[in-house]
Amino acid sequence: MTKITDFTVKTIDQEEISLSQFTGKVLLIVNVASKCGFTPQYAALQELYDTYRERGFEILAFPCGQFMNQEFNTNEEIKQFCSLQYHISFPLFAKVDVKGPNAHPLYTYLTEQEKGLLGSKAIKWNFTKFLINRNGEVVARFAPSTKPEQLKQDIERLL
Known part of the structure; x- marks a missing residue:
C-alpha cells in the first residue's frame, strides 16, 4: 500500500x-x-505552522500555475515572493502540475485517496488542502475557500 511517505x-x-x-x-x-485571490491564506498558513510545528505538524506547499497561470514562472521568483511578502518558513517545493496528464504522482495519489465535491478527483483551484495523519494516511480534503484557521480543530484532533 502506498503512503505519503x-x-x-x-x-x-x-x-x-x-x-x-x-x-x-x-x-x-x-x-x-x-x-491568486486566495494567496493571502499564506499568512494564516504560516500562523498555523507557528502554532503547531512544535507538536509535530508540517505544511508542505506545492506551487502550481495550472489555474489561470497565477504562479510565477520560476521557483526562484516563487521563493522570493513567499519569503518577502509572507515570511514563509514551512517547506516550499518546486512548481508542479496537480492535475492532468503531467500531474505529480503525489497529487495523483492525494486525489485518489480523498475525493472533492460530488466525488470529483480533480483539483479545481489553488489552495486545495489535504490533511494527513501521523500514519501517512489522507484523512480530509478542504476546498480552496476553506480558510486555514478553520482547520485548527481537525489538526488538534490529529496531534
Whole structure:
C-alpha cells in the first residue's frame, strides 16, 4: 500500500527529498499560487505552522500555475515572493502540475485517496488542502475557500 511517505519530491531549491522525513508528523499539503485571490491564506498558513510545528505538524506547499497561470514562472521568483511578502518558513517545493496528464504522482495519489465535491478527483483551484495523519494516511480534503484557521480543530484532533 502506498503512503505519503513513499513519495519523492523536489524542494523549491531543486533538491530531491523523500517525504519519509515527515514520518510520524501531521501534514497539511497545499497547492499554492502567488497571484491568486486566495494567496493571502499564506499568512494564516504560516500562523498555523507557528502554532503547531512544535507538536509535530508540517505544511508542505506545492506551487502550481495550472489555474489561470497565477504562479510565477520560476521557483526562484516563487521563493522570493513567499519569503518577502509572507515570511514563509514551512517547506516550499518546486512548481508542479496537480492535475492532468503531467500531474505529480503525489497529487495523483492525494486525489485518489480523498475525493472533492460530488466525488470529483480533480483539483479545481489553488489552495486545495489535504490533511494527513501521523500514519501517512489522507484523512480530509478542504476546498480552496476553506480558510486555514478553520482547520485548527481537525489538526488538534490529529496531534
